[in-house]
Structures are given as C-alpha cells and as structure tokens.
Amino acid sequence: MDSPAFHHALSCAFVVAGAPSRLDRSRWRHRPVRSVCRRVRMQFDGAGARPAPLIHHLALLPGDGIGPEIMAVARQVLDHVSRRFDLRFKLEEHLVGGAALDALNEPLPEETLAACARSDGVLLACIGGPKWDNLPREKRPESGLLALRKGLEAFANLRPAKSIPQLIDASPLKPDVVRDADVMVVRELTGDVYFGEPRGLHYIFQGNGEREGLNTMIYTETEVFRVARVAFEVARKRQRKRLCSVDKANVLESSQLWRECVTKMATTYPDVELSHLYVDNAAMQLVRAPRQFDTIVTGNLFGDILSDEASMLVGSLGMLPSASLGDGTYPGVFEPVHGSAPDIAGQDKANPLAMVLSVAMLFRYQLNRSDVADTIDAAVNRVLDAGYRTADIMSGGMRLVGCREMGDAVERAMSE
C-alpha cells in the first residue's frame, strides 16, 4: 500500500476508456510538460550544476467557514516541509464556494478551475454555509465543489478511517468495537444522484397545487468500472485484500448495474475477496462491527454518508482526510471529509488535523513523496501522544488547544 510505485499508479496510471473531458486542455496547459511528468523531471541550473529542487505548483482553496483557519495550518506544514526536505513550492490561493460567490458571483470561477487544472496538486479546505443556503442551486457553494471535482475528473475519492489508539476515548463507540478498525472507503465522486443526467434534470416544480422535487440517480458502466478498478487496486495492496461493494441493488436499477460491473471486475482480481452489502445493512454493520471491513467501494451518495459515519471510528470528522483522484490527466484534489463547520467558524476551535493529513495524502498520492507523507503522519501521531486535543477530540486529562496551537504543535513535532 505504501510503495511509491503503487501510489504513482493510483494517482496517474489508471487508463480510463471513454471518460469524456469537460475541459479545453489546450487552453489551460500553459506549461509544456504535464503535471505527472513534471514530477519526475529534474531542473538544471546549467551544465554541470547541481540539480535545482523541483518546484511544485500547488493550488490552495481555503473556501468558507473554518476553511481559512485550517488552510493556514496546511501552509505551516508546507513551509516546514519546504525547509526540511529542500522542496520548493509555488503556492497560489484561489476562490471557491461562498468566498467566490461574494467576490465574483460564481461558486467556481473559471480562473480557479483553470489554475487547479494546470497545478501539480490542489488542496481544498471546505465550502458552504448558511449565508448562501437560499441561493438557486447553481449559485450555491456546493455546486462549485461538485463542478471542481467534475472539471478535474476526480472520480475516485479515497477516505481512510483508521482507529487511532490515542483517540479511543474520543469515539462515542465502545473501545472494544473500534480498536484496530481500519477502513478505506473508495467513494465514486463524479456521478450518481449529485450529477443527474441529462443535465438540468433536477428541479423543484410547482404543479397541481403542490411542489415536487426531482433528481436522477444514474451510473454508466464506464463510471462503475473505473472506480471499481481503483478500489480493487487499493484492496489488493492492503493486508487483508478484502473489498465490500455497497449498493441498494434490491431496489435501484443504477445499483443493480453497479453490482454487475463490480462483480465482473472481480474476475480480474482473483486475489481480492469481494463481498456485497446493501447500504442500510452496511451503515449498521459499520458501527456494530467495523473490523469486518477492509476496503469499501460505493457510489457518491452512499459514500458521502458512510464516510461521515466512519469518522466515528476515529472520534471526529475533524480527523478524516481524503484524496480525490482521476486518471492522471489532471491533478488530484486533497480535502478533508468534513464541511465548513459554521457552528465553530472564526473561533479558533477547528481541528486542523484532517487538513494536515490531507496534505500528507497529497505527498503520498500525487507528489510521489511517501517519505514526506510519513513525516507528516508521524508528527500528527506525536502531537496526539503528547496529549494535544482540539475540543472535538477532547477527553479527560488531555490538553485542550485551539486550531492555531494544534498547528504549532504539529510544526514542532515535525522537527523532532
């Protein structure tokens, strides 16, 4: 699972037949060499000179709510990484979500998508908030997030939820239930009911004296095969090599197709043990006996819900990072699982660790630097060992800190 070759394969080598592109690449690829190639290219100062460090161009999207607070911590981590590993970053902040609506009346301005598309990796904090909740659908911050994922063809969202011994008491579940739980949710991210097709077939309609809301749940075979393939690859590299596909095939045609495609894909992966669960049962099993799960593959809607639920294996949404990956044409998006937490925004209460761990996933899955990722993961571990806790993971005898102090603690721990 941790071999550079595997992560390189995951982040850039999945060849997906028939994946339509919604970007005009020639317009946005200002630089001659693609991101994935840039990673392995050395830059030379001149004949006989020492190779200069690579410059990684990263697009940072702080977004809304607690977004700017946790993005500040991500920057701290990147600054430290830059010094310690002699890496050079060009960090560019761009607007998305409510912040973009306020400034430019668009939840995903074209320049933001273009900058992300030509970057070497995208770090996104979170978007949304009550201020924008009553806007028309296409003007909501959430539409900007969906358009970003779709625009970058980030169809596979890896959401690891691994119980952390130091946080066993932070989980509302019994220690005996969550201990050693280690689940990787692979959530399909650019299809399903969030992207009902044909475009425009989603509405609230006034007819016959009452309103009607409609969305369409659609999966094509191509969409299921490509995410299933990622999930089988992930499962294959894990120790237990088990994959559970979660659907609602007893009721939904799109789920029936999902199950057929995943089952077909399994013939290519005889070393991976495939099982199927209906989503209602899966939701119950996840809190009843989470250790039965290894890798889960599921659709966009079910994955959204199940991964928030899985955060309770660790203790807080504030601990869950994610990587949203495509076939390597565009960079991945590295983003916490949580939203903008308006209830605690601007109060220095947010847990920045999901964001920090998402930075680690950027190095592991996108920049092919598992050594840097390991350093960041280890620093988070040390900080928890030392007893630092934000309010969401606080338990008896620990040291309550705010977002900024947690960031400082991570930075110090990275130097140890």
Ligand SMILES: NC(=O)C1=CN([C@@H]2O[C@H](COP(=O)(O)OP(=O)(O)OC[C@H]3O[C@@H](n4cnc5c(N)ncnc54)[C@H](O)[C@@H]3O)[C@@H](O)[C@H]2O)C=CC1
């Ligand atoms: N990827 C994204 O940007 C997402 C955005 N959203 C948007 O976020 C807004 C709020 O949605 P909610 O349903 O409240 O979900 P949420 O994930 O923002 O918050 C749920 C609960 O978890 C807590 N929480 C979340 N992240 C935390 C952190 N890092 N540290 C400490 N506590 C944390 C919050 O305080 C809240 O009590 C909405 O506008 C929603 O659409 C929701 C989910 C994902």
Ligand SMILES: CC(C)CC(=O)C(=O)O
């Ligand atoms: C706001 C949603 C579109 C996103 C979400 O809840 C998620 O990606 O987990």
Ligand SMILES: [Mg+2]
């Ligand atoms: Mg969600």
